Amino acid sequence: MQRLIRVNGVSGHQLEVTDRGLCYGDGLFETIKVVNNKPLLWDAHISRLLASCLRLGISFDGLEERFKADLKALLSLNPYETAALKLTITRGSGPRGYFPANDLQPTTISALSEVSDFSIKSIDGVRLRWCGTPLAINPLLAGMKHLNRLEQVMARKEWDDTSISEGLMCDMEGYLVEGTMSNVFWVKQDQLYTPDIDRCGVAGVLRQTIIDIANTQLGPVVVGRFSERALKDADEVFICNSLIDIWPVVQLDAKSWEVGLTTLRLQAFLKKEYNV
Amino acid sequence: MQRLIRVNGVSGHQLEVTDRGLCYGDGLFETIKVVNNKPLLWDAHISRLLASCLRLGISFDGLEERFKADLKALLSLNPYETAALKLTITRGSGPRGYFPANDLQPTTISALSEVSDFSIKSIDGVRLRWCGTPLAINPLLAGMKHLNRLEQVMARKEWDDTSISEGLMCDMEGYLVEGTMSNVFWVKQDQLYTPDIDRCGVAGVLRQTIIDIANTQLGPVVVGRFSERALKDADEVFICNSLIDIWPVVQLDAKSWEVGLTTLRLQAFLKKEYNV
Numbered sequence: 001m002q003r004l005i006r007v008n009g010v011s012g013h014q015l016e017v018t019d020r021g022l023c024y025g026d027g028l029f030e031t032i033k034v035v036n037n038k039p040l041l042w043d044a045h046i047s048r049l050l051a052s053c054l055r056l057g058i059s060f061d062g063l064e065e066r067f068k069a070d071l072k073a074l075l076s077l078n079p080y081e082t083a084a085l086k087l088t089i090t091r092g093s094g095p096r097g098y099f100p101a102n103d104l105q106p107t108t109i110s111a112l113s114e115v116s117d118f119s120i121k122s123i124d125g126v127r128l129r130w131c132g133t134p135l136a137i138n139p140l141l142a143g144m145k146h147l148n149r150l151e152q153v154m155a156r157k158e159w160d161d162t163s164i165s166e167g168l169m170c171d172m173e174g175y176l177v178e179g180t181m182s183n184v185f186w187v188k189q190d191q192l193y194t195p196d197i198d199r200c201g202v203a204g205v206l207r208q209t210i211i212d213i214a215n216t217q218l219g220p221v222v223v224g225r226f227s228e229r230a231l232k233d234a235d236e237v238f239i240c241n242s243l244i245d246i247w248p249v250v251q252l253d254a255k256s257w258e259v260g261l262t263t264l265r266l267q268a269f270l271k272k273e274y275n276v
Numbered sequence: 277m278q279r280l281i282r283v284n285g286v287s288g289h290q291l292e293v294t295d296r297g298l299c300y301g302d303g304l305f306e307t308i309k310v311v312n313n314k315p316l317l318w319d320a321h322i323s324r325l326l327a328s329c330l331r332l333g334i335s336f337d338g339l340e341e342r343f344k345a346d347l348k349a350l351l352s353l354n355p356y357e358t359a360a361l362k363l364t365i366t367r368g369s370g371p372r373g374y375f376p377a378n379d380l381q382p383t384t385i386s387a388l389s390e391v392s393d394f395s396i397k398s399i400d401g402v403r404l405r406w407c408g409t410p411l412a413i414n415p416l417l418a419g420m421k422h423l424n425r426l427e428q429v430m431a432r433k434e435w436d437d438t439s440i441s442e443g444l445m446c447d448m449e450g451y452l453v454e455g456t457m458s459n460v461f462w463v464k465q466d467q468l469y470t471p472d473i474d475r476c477g478v479a480g481v482l483r484q485t486i487i488d489i490a491n492t493q494l495g496p497v498v499v500g501r502f503s504e505r506a507l508k509d510a511d512e513v514f515i516c517n518s519l520i521d522i523w524p525v526v527q528l529d530a531k532s533w534e535v536g537l538t539t540l541r542l543q544a545f546l547k548k549e550y551n552v
Contacts, residue, residue, distance in 0.1 A: 025301035136412030
């Protein structure tokens with residue numbers, strides 16, 4: 001089968017072992033859902049990527065054009081009704097040592113792969129667990145989808161029970177932050193809540209989309225610092241990311257919930273937003 | 277010029293873009309000094325690598341043999357009097373997602389490159405600065421030389437004044453931890469000190485070698501948690517890593533030191549230890 005991968009703007013599947021993305025995790029990525037050959041929330045993903053490049057000091061004139069060209073090329077070959085488009089940028093290949101020379105040419109990778117049908121999980125909801133792996137606190141890197149993801153790997157490694165779809169992670173001080181691959185929201189007395197990601201965690205594109213939708217359609221979301229106990233008192237809980245959209249949470253260890261009204265309404269709003 | 281790189285045990289210079297080392301920084305590395313074709317502290321480096329593999333759950337029967345075979349092949353081509361041998365292991369190439377399948381075949385990379393002559397810095401000492409980039413605290417990952425090194429990249433990116441050889445980093449609580457690429461020691465009234473690396477930082481092979489030497493030759497090293505003020509009162513300061521050995525610190529921002537007796541003695545002990 002033809003591989004749906006482009007490296008530095010051309011078809012390929014390898015990169016130099018001296019690439020700083022490998023050596024230091026010195027780069028960023030985006031995972032974009034593609035439905036019927038249409039990339040969802042493209043502008044939001046590219047905006048986050050460019051903003052994070054700025055924070056890391058990775059500069060690449062024409063980055064958006066590069067990824068747009070990759071997108072066009074990959075979509076022309078796309079065999080999948082629902083696909084994941086993963087865009088990666090690294091600071092590029094360079095000599096040994098942490099110092100990032102100014103003349104490095106960033107590396108881009110665009111890869112298209114199939115996404116499973118998640119509709120049953122979207123409807124029936126999913127089971128979650130708590131992870132013991134903590135998230136380190138560092139505002140300098142918080143929010144970005146960078147390539148330093150060992151904490152997520154170690155957290156995801158904690159379970160292999162396939163009936164559990166996601167694990168929730170707290171920061172080093174015990175505050176709830178996110179799932180290993182998702183952001184988390186909950187409802188308590190018709191009020192929507194989600195953790196702040198100013199000290200650690202990923203500022204998910206879908207998380208922000210949901211906050212924006214809720215703010216205009218349902219009333220302001222409370223974004224703050226919450227202990228894991230917040231979920232025990234919640235009336236509804238859901239998780240989200242760009243590939244899964246919204247999954248209602250029906251069980252978290254011993255606690256269980258029904259699929260809630262706010263969750264259902266947000267799923268409907270999101271569908272409308274996507275317009276696919 | 278022939279590239280002195282081996283990937284998965286054969287000559288090569290590329291790896292799959294689906295490698296988890298790139299995607300998540302899901303791997304480890306060692307940097308070993310090679311003098312006159314002899315790798316220094318080989319056993320200590322391999323031991324640290326194997327111990328860290330165990331912590332990350334990366335299993336590879338015959339890893340040491342693989343790297344030994346790489347070493348032999350690279351040394352037969354080695355044109356450098358002093359070289360850096362970088363050994364990298366990743367969890368391997370796999371499907372998208374943090375979950376590390378048990379059947380992944382780890383990727384190994386061995387690369388030999390030239391090392392500059394550092395003898396003037398070893399003799400005259402070096403200038404240091406404080407970095408503003410903090411080290412996040414996470415005991416789960418502390419000590420390991422894993423591939424999540426964005427904090428070091430961001431810290432090293434803070435200066436490009438070539439007269440400054442290294443920057444010191446504190447953790448999120450303000451405690452001194454290490455340099456961007458080195459560990460730090462200091463002497464106060466004939467007592468040797470170095471920061472604990474149980475919450476963040478790299479447990480350098482040379483750091484441990486120096487602790488072991490000092491413990492038998494100079495008296496026990498105090499390993500603990502110290503604020504940056506500890507250095508202000510120090511009589512001597514030095515930094516170390518496997519490539520630079522020991523560099524006396526003669527200036528840190530406004531504060532300056534002479535090259536001290538303990539530093540000189542440790543440099544001499546180390547030379548004897550190496551036997552090259």
